[in-house]
Amino acid sequence: MASDALAIEGLNAWYGDSHVLQDVSFRLRDGEILALLGRNGAGKSTCVMSLMGLVARRAGDVRLFGESVARLAPETISRRGIGLVPQGRRIFSTLTVRENLLVAKLPPRAGRAAWNIERIYDLFPRLRERERQLAGSMSGGEQQMLAIGRALMGNPRVLLLDEPSEGLAPLIVAEVGRTIARLKSEGQSIVLVEQNLRVALDLADSAVILTTGRCVYAGSIEDVRDNEALIAQNLGVFGGH
Amino acid sequence: MSRASLILALTALVALALLPFYAGEYFINLASQILIAAIFASSLNLLVGYGGLTSLGHAAFVGVSAYVFAWLTTHAGAGPAVAAAAALVGATIVACVFGLVALRATGLGFLMITLAFSQILWGLAYRWASVTNGDNGISGIPRFSPFGLSLDGAAAFYWFTLALCVIAFAAIAAFASSAFGAALRGTRDEPRRMAALGHDVRLIRWITFVYAGFWAGVAGLLYVNYNKFIHPSAMSITNSAEGLLAVIAGGSGTLAGPIVGATLIMLLKNYVSAYVERWNMLLGFVFVAIVLIAPDGVIPGLRRAAARIRGGRK
Numbered sequence: 001m002a003s004d005a006l007a008i009e010g011l012n013a014w015y016g017d018s019h020v021l022q023d024v025s026f027r028l029r030d031g032e033i034l035a036l037l038g039r040n041g042a043g044k045s046t047c048v049m050s051l052m053g054l055v056a057r058r059a060g061d062v063r064l065f066g067e068s069v070a071r072l073a074p075e076t077i078s079r080r081g082i083g084l085v086p087q088g089r090r091i092f093s094t095l096t097v098r099e100n101l102l103v104a105k106l107p108p109r110a111g112r113a114a115w116n117i118e119r120i121y122d123l124f125p126r127l128r129e130r131e132r133q134l135a136g137s138m139s140g141g142e143q144q145m146l147a148i149g150r151a152l153m154g155n156p157r158v159l160l161l162d163e164p165s166e167g168l169a170p171l172i173v174a175e176v177g178r179t180i181a182r183l184k185s186e187g188q189s190i191v192l193v194e195q196n197l198r199v200a201l202d203l204a205d206s207a208v209i210l211t212t213g214r215c216v217y218a219g220s221i222e223d224v225r226d227n228e229a230l231i232a233q234n235l236g237v238f239g240g241h
Numbered sequence: 242m243s244r245a246s247l248i249l250a251l252t253a254l255v256a257l258a259l260l261p262f263y264a265g266e267y268f269i270n271l272a273s274q275i276l277i278a279a280i281f282a283s284s285l286n287l288l289v290g291y292g293g294l295t296s297l298g299h300a301a302f303v304g305v306s307a308y309v310f311a312w313l314t315t316h317a318g319a320g321p322a323v324a325a326a327a328a329l330v331g332a333t334i335v336a337c338v339f340g341l342v343a344l345r346a347t348g349l350g351f352l353m354i355t356l357a358f359s360q361i362l363w364g365l366a367y368r369w370a371s372v373t374n375g376d377n378g379i380s381g382i383p384r385f386s387p388f389g390l391s392l393d394g395a396a397a398f399y400w401f402t403l404a405l406c407v408i409a410f411a412a413i414a415a416f417a418s419s420a421f422g423a424a425l426r427g428t429r430d431e432p433r434r435m436a437a438l439g440h441d442v443r444l445i446r447w448i449t450f451v452y453a454g455f456w457a458g459v460a461g462l463l464y465v466n467y468n469k470f471i472h473p474s475a476m477s478i479t480n481s482a483e484g485l486l487a488v489i490a491g492g493s494g495t496l497a498g499p500i501v502g503a504t505l506i507m508l509l510k511n512y513v514s515a516y517v518e519r520w521n522m523l524l525g526f527v528f529v530a531i532v533l534i535a536p537d538g539v540i541p542g543l544r545r546a547a548a549r550i551r552g553g554r555k
Contacts, residue, residue, distance in 0.1 A: 052437050078439035090434050092427045099423035104438045154439055 003065065005030040005158050005189035006051075006082075011060035013043075013050045019213065020046050023060075026208045026218045028158065030065075033180070033190045035204035035221060037197070039236055043213040044193045045087050048160045051191075052084045053077045064158060079106060083156025087163045087193070089147040093136025097127055100135050100146055104153035112155065112187070120149040123179060141172035148179065159183070162193045177203060197235060201225050209234045246497075257403055261396035269395040270467075275507045276399075276406045277463045282487035282499035283413050284456035289485065290494030291417050292449050293429030294344075297352050297481050298359030301339070302454045304366060304476025306332040306461030311379040311471045312372060321385030328465075329458045335362075336454025340447045347432075359476055366473035378472035382465060392466070402463055409456055414496050416452060425449055426494075483510075490531050492538025501539050 006028040013021035021043045028034040036044050050058045053074040062070040069077050078084075092100050101117050108114030121128035124145040130138060135146055144164055151159060161180065165173040173196065180203050184190060194200040200207070200221075207224045209217035211234050217224070224230060261269050281303060288294045309331040313324035343354040366373045373379065384392045392398045416422055427435045428442045435442050465471050474480070483506055491502025509527065514520035535542020 054433060054437060074433070074436035075439050075441050078437055084437050086434065086437070090431055092423075092430050092434070094430055095423050095426055099420075099426075102420050103424040103427045103435070103440070105420075106439050150438070 003030050004028065004063070005032075005065060006034075006191065007061075007063040007066075008051070009061040009063075011047065011050055011062065012058060013046050013055045014057040015046075015055075021050060021058075022213045024208075024210065024213075024215045026215065028189055028191055029205070030189055031184070031187045032205040033184055033192055033203050035200035035207045036191055036193045036210065037200060037207055037224075037235060038210035039234070040195075041212075042210040044210055045162055046213075047210065048084060048162050048191065048193055051077075051160060052082060078154060078156075081109065081155075081157030082160065083151040083154045083158070084160045085144075085147045085151045085162060085164060087166065089140075089143045091135045091143050091146050091150065093134065095135055096132050097135050097138070097146055098131045100150050101127075101153050104150040106154040109155050109157065115152045115155055117153075120152060123152075123182070124149055141168050141175070144168060144172070144176060145179075148176070152183075156188075158189045158191065160191045160193075163195060164192070165194065165196045165199050173199065197231070250497075254407070258400070261399060266395045269399045271507070271511055273395070273399045273402045273463075273467055274511065275504050276402045277460050277467060278484075278487065278503035278507050279500045280406055280409045280463070281457055281460035282484050282491070282503040283410060283496075284453045284460065285484045286488045286493055286495075286499040287413060287417065287425075287449055287453040287456075289488050290492075290498070291422060291425050291429065292446055294347065294446060294450070295352050295485070296343075296355040297478065297485065298339075298355030298357070299453070299457055299484050300476045300478075300480035301355075301359035301362045302332040302336055302457035303461035303464055303480065304359075304362055304471075304473070305335045306458035307465035307471045307475055308366060308373060308379070310462055310465050311382045314382055315379055316372075321383060322387075325385055325462055328462050329455065332458025332461060333451060333455045336451045336458075340450035340454070344443055344446050344450060356478065356481070359478065359481055363473050363476050363478075366476065373473070376473065378470055380470045382469045382471065384466045384469065398467065402467075405459065405463065409459060410496070410500075413456060417496065421445070421448075486528070490528060490538060492535075492540035492542070495538070495540045498538050498540040505539075 004027045009025050011021055011024040012019065024047060026034065036047060038044050046055060049055050051062055053072055060070060061068055064080055064082060067080070069080050069082070072080065098117065101120055126142055127145055127149060130142065135143065138146065148164065164176050168176065177199055180190065180192065192200060192204060204221045206219065207217065207221045208215060216234055217230060260272055285296065285299045288296050306328040310324045310328040313319040313327055314321060339358050343351055343358065346354055367375060384398065386392055387401065390397065392401050424435065424440055424445055428445050432442050464475065487502030487506050488499045490505060491500065492498030505527065509520055509524050513523060517523055531539060
């Protein structure tokens with residue numbers, strides 16, 4: 001069996017007094033895609049933000065290839081190898097496309113082909129055309145490509161994608177999906193937060209379902225696909241997609 | 242930089258370099274003061290415009306640099322070259338220490354801490370009379386003479402200031418447009434995102450703070466050499482605030498903005514004040530006009546106007 005890229009044990013997080021993540025545990029195997037599913041407000045984004053160290057009050061253990069990163073600062077976690085494509089993209093709108101990529105550059109990792117600006121442009125040719133443009137003036141789809149490219153520039157060992165298809169036209173959603181599949185074929189381990197169930201079912205190897213901050217399912221993606229009751233109960237209105 | 246603005250900058254530079262041939266001594270001296278204020282405002286712009294860190298104590302570094310130079314040349318018998326080097330080292334060290342403390346906060350907290358620091362130094366200059374000569378200030382400071390060239394004449398000092406000014410702008414422009422500058426702008430817009438990308442946000446800000454402090458020190462060195470006199474008011478809140486106004490009026494986060502802003506303020510303060518007694522009121526009107534017409538500053542306002550004219554021609 002492949003090793004665990006990410007092992008999460010009893011992860012808890014709080015915003016003020018509200019306990020928004022309660023004892024969440026799951027594992028992501030190296031080179032696979034794990035879909036993190038759940039309704040709005042279920043704690044999916046809080047979960048990836050906690051993995052990145054961006055939630056101030058958190059507890060539990062997070063191991064990245066066996067090494068605990070739970071208590072580290074965001075910049076150290078990033079340097080150890082977790083990359084985040086945040087919800088809403090959050091690109092640097094006053095920087096050019098090229099500068100957005102440049103600021104995200106981290107040293108390459110042993111045994112993996114290093115990402116550089118040229119490789120990102122090969123992955124998203126549209127970004128090459130817009131190289132000198134201010135990132136804030138691009139379309140949502142282009143900004144999403146830039147956000148993914150920016151995260152890849154850090155050569156992450158695990159990539160966290162928070163709702164990459166949110167608010168994008170179907171054509172662009174398909175393109176983002178193809179990119180994620182391509183990254184997986186190159187051996188990239190990915191945690192994919194998705195509201196679009198079909199995208200998740202197509203791409204993921206395993207799934208975790210959160211409901212009000214608790215983990216209600218962790219297992220193979222096939223079992224989710226076939227279990228209509230599970231979908232109806234925990235993913236609700238989005239099951240129809 | 243676009244070709245048009247490059248041509249504009251070079252034309253302006255040539256006009257400035259030839260200024261002593263067509264202007265009288267009064268205007269040459271005024272131009273020197275404007276250039277010094279422009280270096281100061283440009284250094285502050287690194288923090289305010291590119292880093293999103295509004296400091297109200299930037300004149301502290303002008304003062305430290307000026308006082309170190311003044312004290313070493315008048316009390317310790319040091320040569321101007323040694324004193325100049327020591328002044329820049331002094332301003333940089335003070336920036337290193339202040340930055341460590343001030344950058345624990347951002348926004349209003351940062352503003353208040355920088356203000357407090359500069360007030361401490363101002364108080365020190367005012368009260369520590371055995372060294373600073375207190376309210377009387379230190380006078381009789383010799384000008385430095387680089388490579389044996391005397392800078393006592395207005396034109397000679399002006400050319401020297403202009404040369405340093407060009408170096409300062411080039412260094413500040415290179416800093417702002419470098420990969421580091423992009424990272425700095427990133428910490429201004431999305432600090433958490435920069436942390437998530439592996440950047441130590443405070444380190445980036447601290448390096449910028451020290452770099453800005455160094456160039457404010459250069460401005461202080463020119464200031465004390467121009468005036469041959471130093472008084473605690475050099476690091477008063479008024480001076481810090483004037484620098485900040487210059488940055489905001491000209492357009493923060495643009496390279497030319499602080500230069501335009503500093504020029505505007507120095508002209509009002511030194512030239513118009515000879516004709517208008519209540520020049521402070523005039524300064525107020527000018528700022529109200531800027532806020533109404535171009536709230537993000539003169540340079541961004543002009544850029545928008547130029548874009549509109551170009552768009553209209555199509």
